Amino acid sequence: MSNLSSIAQHLLKSHKILVVSHIMPDGDAIGSLLALGLALKKLGKNVTMYVADGVPAKFAFLRGAEEICTSLPFFTFDCVAVLDCADRDRLQPIWEEIKDLFILNLDHHPTNTLFGNLNYVDPQAGATGELVFALLEKLDVKLTLEIATALYVAISTDTGSFKYENTSEKTHLMAAKLLAAGVKPASIAPQIFDLRSVPAIMALRLALSSLQFSADKRIAWMTLKNEALAQINAGNDDLDGIVNFAKNIEGVEVGLLFREQADGTVKVGFRSFNIDVAKIAAAFGGGGHVRAAGCSLQADLQTAVKQVVAAVTKEIEQCMEF
Ligand SMILES: [Mn+2]
Structure with a gap:
């Protein structure tokens, strides 16, 4: 160095x-x-x-x-x-x-x-x-x-x-x-x-309406479809910070945002309180910080959600063992 x-x-x-x-x-x-x-x-x-x-x-x-x-x-x-x-x-x-x-x-x-x-x-x-x-x-x-x-x-x-x-x-x-x-x-x-553009607030509405939880409510995730984002004219800039709405829910340990891209990949944003999400994102070819990370998956939205939520579930379970 x-x-x-x-x-x-x-x-x-x-x-x-x-x-x-x-x-x-x-x-x-x-x-x-x-x-x-x-x-x-x-x-x-x-x-x-x-x-x-x-x-x-x-x-x-x-x-x-x-x-x-x-x-x-x-x-x-x-x-x-x-x-x-x-x-x-x-x-x-x-x-x-x-x-x-x-x-x-x-x-x-x-x-x-x-x-x-x-x-x-x-x-x-x-x-x-x-x-x-x-x-x-x-x-x-x-x-x-x-x-x-x-x-x-x-x-x-x-x-x-x-x-x-x-x-x-x-x-x-x-x-x-x-x-x-x-x-x-x-x-x-x-x-x-504080200021949000109209597409940004519409994207937040879309994201919140897609909110889902794992059975134990420790993982919350939202999904954004490319077509729906195009309809409200929302670009990547407009999605800034949305993932935090999934994380900042009582009892939630990891919040995720899945964003379908025009090229058929899915971008995933991770936020957590204690779980090392950089490690999970890295397993999918991404990276970032312990509590804020991201990755891209070559998969459809449903498959991406399934794979990433499974990986996060596993990581949370492993952390609970200690
Ligand atoms: Mn930085």
Whole structure:
């Protein structure tokens, strides 16, 4: 494992830098990307920011978001900073194009495969935004309001508004510095946490109407059919957080959301209180965190539900034995 200083050194000696984050970007992906991208620009670097699926509407207010591109330019780069990506699958469709470049891998997922030339992975960090915060200190970049806002979005979203277990004293100390730089939580929070688009609230209604439980009520799951989502014009952005409604039910240990994709696969979101869902998701080729993970299955919706619920049931039973 490399240290942050060596990553900072490498960025300082590079000129053309590509900064990328994962498919289906969340607040940590976009916030970390913008914070590092804007900081490198301040250092006079030629920076290209890229996210395959573009910027979700709720993060479009962030300064610099309009500069994030969804296709790579033709010129090459001195290095690529990859943020918040556990593995190369999260970098499709550009992995083939960047794999021979010098890769700086900065992440907090415990399942990170260390695919970079320099890897800095800290599973203790609440967000990749925390690592970018520390990296900017090494780069000696001043926290402008734009950079601080991007970092605040990264850190506050990935820690669930500072309430997940990954929230540390360090997280709050960083947040304090972001507020000192001018960030106003009250003007950001409604936009990123509370406001829902019409398709998003319709998708929530659909999901809740599909809610089912295991016999012991320890697993709750919801399903979303591709056709139904198309009818209400709901995209992946609109499904953010829906899985938590399954988890946050009295007595439920694991909440799941199954989302049928246009390509015939089923995407599964896992949330839990204690069960290691990263382990279960990994068995299906996915990954994530202990209490929040995901995977994709090559199966129809019914089969996917059957297989995943069976795997979760088994895991819960095994945990109860100890
Ligand atoms: Mn993250």
